[in-house]
Amino acid sequence: MSDTKAEKRISAVVSKWFYTEPLQFAICTSHAIVPNASLTVPFRSGKKRIEFAPEVLDKLTDEKLLFYLNLEVTRILLGHPYQRKPYNAKPAVLSMASDAVIWQLNTRNRKTDENEFANLPGVQYLKQMAGPHVTFPDMNFEQWYKYILDIVLKSKNAQSAGITSIEGFEDSSENAELWEENEEALNDIKSDIEDAIIKEGYGKDGGEVERAVTQGVDFSFDYRRALSKFRQNVVSSNRKLTRMRPSRRYGFKAMGSRYERKANILIAVDVSGSITDESFEHFIHAIKNFFFLGIIENIDLIFFDVNLKLTKPVSYKKKIDLKEVKGMGGTNFQVPADYYAEHKSEYSGMIIFTDGDGEPPQIDGCASVLWILDSRINFEKSRQWITKICNCQATFLPF
Template sequence: METHFETLVKGLYEKANKIITIFLRENHKDGNSKINIPKDFKEEFFSLVDKVNLSLMEDKDNFYGYFLFQMSREIRFDISSPTAVNFKGSKYVVYFNPIIFLTLTIKQMESTIKHEILHIVSMHLIRAKECKVEYGTLAVNMAMDVVVNTYLDHLPPYATTLEWVNLNYSLKLLPFESFEYYAEKIQTAIDLLEEDEDAAEDDSNKDEKIETDYNPEKTHDIWEDSSDIDEKTLKEFTEKFIDDSQKGNIPNYLESMISSLKNSKAELPWNLYLKRLMGTVESNQKKTITRRNRRQPDRFDLRGQLRSHKAKIVIALDISGSISDEEFNQAIKEVFNIVKNYNHEITIIECDSEIRRVYKVKSVKDIKDRMNIRGGTKFTPVFEYANNNKVNLLVYFTDGKGEDKLLSIPRGYKTLWVISGRGDKLSLKEPYGTVKKLNTIEIKDNTLYTSDLMRDGYSMNNQEVSHV
């Protein structure tokens, strides 16, 4: 006999399918691109979510219930998982796809909500961006899911678990490792598959507004819609959510995660971030007979590929700002140290309210004395130059004081803003890039990634004893 909860779920599922049917019919007629979700459906659906939340708050892991209570809630039919999260305004938002969510039992519903909250506590929304510099979206998504699902019971049958990854990719990964470790191993396994990328199923005709099945490669796409917020601020918001959710005892693994978050450094220094960013510079490929094809190494008739592209890097210096010659010279030395292993071309732009001088450099010795001009500051001219010169990477040193809106939007390149140690923040409301503070941190090439991962303090190596 069905319980009241099961009857409620069944009725909502039928209504959700009706909403989709109406949308597809209307969209076919007039090209309407917005799904109309009736108010009564939203109220009934979120009433069911309240029941799940109540169950969480009554559980020994009531931390998750109190955390969910603080989050905003929205319905999205275009996410390819039961739930998803991002950060909007000053709150975390949890999204539900009713078509997928309503196929779960109440315990599985609880687990998928816990899953999203563990991503937040692990600061995956930030760490994934850095990890995607080196690895593909699928590998990063599966690696993060492996980490958080290790601690959850009652998972949906399609959940990405350590056992599933080991079985499907012929791996022998151990539990309680960092997600960066899993990402590297999974990416290697993906690269070794003999499936040609072009053989992937073509789903171009699928309606982009509706997802009815779980897709691990797209589960965290909604993270890209998060508000543009720096790592330090997001960490502070996350700690507040956590503090307001701790109303009793919490599991050992969760306590350890929270401790790691609070003891970790707020953000990656600008120079270490720049080194990560260099890995994203697009490179053209040239064929070579000396290297086998990565995806099909046994095919001797297929040639491998090598990078042949010269990265065009622009270093913009705001000569009207408060950055000193000493600060800039030290920063430039670090830039050269970072890019030395890449085929690169560096252009220096001196600017204030307009571009005053442009010249190329091959070493620190080529840096010229700064022009003695102290006008106002406008960022737009530099972006106009970059847009017209096929730049790959723009690093802008400034005190941050300029326009509040760019008149020329960056096209096809990465931007890193480095704010002078005496500067406060960037005046732009939308920076179209990452904003970092200038500080003097020594770089050692051979310790970057090891120290950076240890910096996070999220490795699960110390969690095994406390696993519940």
Template sequence: MSTSPRKKHTSRERITHVVEGWFISEPLLFSAWTLHDVVIEPRIETIRVQHGRIEYNPAFIDSLRKHELRSVLTFEAMRILLGHPYDRRQPRTELSYMASNLSVQECLRSDLPIDRARQVFGDEQFDDQYFEFYYQELLQRQQSDEDSDPGQSDDDESQSRSKSPSTNSQDEQQHETPDDDSVADDASAAADEGHRSGETGSSAPESSESASQRTSSDSLLQAYADPTRVGQENADGWESDDLFQNEVQTTIREAAETDGWGTIAGSAKEKILSTLEPIVDYRAILRSFRQSVLSVNRRLTRMKPSRRYGFTQMGSRYDFTTKLLFAVDVSGSMGAKDLRLGFSIVGRFFQYGVESIDVLWFDEQIRSEPMTLRRARNQFEVIGRGGTNFQPLMDYIDDHRGYDGLLVFTDGYAPVPTKPKNSKTRILWLFKDESTYQAMDPSLRSIGKAAYVRPTKSKPAASRS
């Protein structure tokens, strides 16, 4: 007695089947997905999110096994919840897609052929970071590669980029038997049985059709994971969209209030919730702080013509005269690594064009006279290691008003000081980690801006080898 095979589901039906299953088990993923219009886009290779649309190539969806499809859709839903397509795109599109993949993979630890951060960067301390952190690390590596080999050809550069953050090798992937939504016919079932037998030592041959289908699935799945192949088309449409991002954040808040997280892990919850507050990028803060405290001297020179009168009048030359004071907390609660991190940050200002910086260290009192630096230094001899008191710093800039900016690097465990009378000297509080930033920032906002360096357990983002 023969039975006719069931009709094979279309790509849209397969997607709908997975998403409908989320309604009970994964309400947050379901809500994020259903905010979007799901449309066919055969001009792209895989699947992407942009402008309130989830666009997919039916050939890509059809090539995926059931568990692979579920993983891909979950991956894209998490990308939406983390705000990458609507709030966090960076200038270099491929690197944006790479950073997004790393951030989502750290949340999900999926079985997709996408490397974890430790595999890309070679260090477990890069685990569980956020999108902007990975983007900056990838950008620095790419720029370092470009600087070290400026004559590298475009082909070599493309190959180099594809090796670092792309995908695991096929030997590392577990090839499971196809698991389509439709009931397989007798020939497919026999081919699957032959494949399973082959894995256990049987010499039963595998059908060429089954092998071809698996090769196609693996190839397209590898493409989805490869930023050099699909990063441009998948992330090029990402842009800031406050209205849509607000809808996503409303969905997240509702999930938090009703405990509608589904099976999302605790660490992933923290990352999703963190999208409700802006990420503090201390490097951007340093750059903006530098811009806000720049001062210049105008002097006349015969070597430069006047823009209005030419060489008949003297031209103007502008020299930067910015004076910065960098104060490092050397109290007992600051470890040796913290101090190295603090002093290493001084070097960043030299990269931003500041010619000299005065550096001093303090605990409950100022422990040194300002030391003027004109280049980065790796070693300092410090004394102190007592408690922490910010008030001597406020008194110091009241007595020494020639500084355009004061940057205080600290762990934050100190009483809030009295606001200085000197309003000319801008103040930036730079905390060594996020927890002290969150504890101290509300109390110090009236005195100056604040940022933090280490958002999590990562290696110091500002350290330089």
């Protein structure tokens, strides 16, 4: 940032947060804070940065600047700029949904809606369309998006003059222009919140929202974090020594090492009769989301119920037709376990997508295996027997 009046005021707030609001401070320091003279809103976030409008901030009191900066940090803590967006998402509605969630959290904690959060564009729009004293349901971000989008599309303004004619729509759209899915950023945010939980570092002001954020977050069973841990195990297994001859002082104990950042993974997908088409699509979507990060050299897919459905593995790059692999029988986990054992030299690890309905297999050699269940309920039913198998982890898809 350049040394402007606005920058100095922001720096003063962030510096104070170092002592009073450790969680907000951690979020600010994990994002680049940069000026954007073209903005008409005080702050906006996304793409690992927080942008501010110098001229807009110059007209705000210190109290208002603090409010808007804290508002943007709260959006980040909630993960709104980095979550997966609905198909063909409208940025303005995303921003309004974020406003609604934040207003809802503050209203719930402070037992009143007479606060500045009630003046957010998204909340004002809702009250304008549904009435100032309406009681809104307790919903998450995605539910609010669908709820507001339905109201917007049914409004007379949207029907007659177009969706952008609605008052405040353009400003809300500007708020969310930088928003895009970023799983790495979400993991970093969750790590900051975990640190705050461990260290009780919420701060003395504004802690209500942060605590409310964490109430619905299950860090232990987040499938993205489980995948990251699995990835680390796979990469670590590819350690190679780099020293060609022993050190004179320490011998071979001081040898250098490097890690291959590529790995071959076998993914076994349960296609038995108990697996729904929806679960299958969720499996494929999860594979796409994670492995597009580029750390996997090759992904082989096998499909099974009581036996293998294809004679050889399928490359992930090939479009999968569920009709070609769908089974009708039960589930035999020994089938993918045996295949993995027979081809162990070809793979660094195996992931099994399943509903967990079957007998535990015998997996020899303490192979690195991650089981991903299709729901929280099935995860709770299966995790105990899965984690008893050597070097097996378990998690579930939150869809």
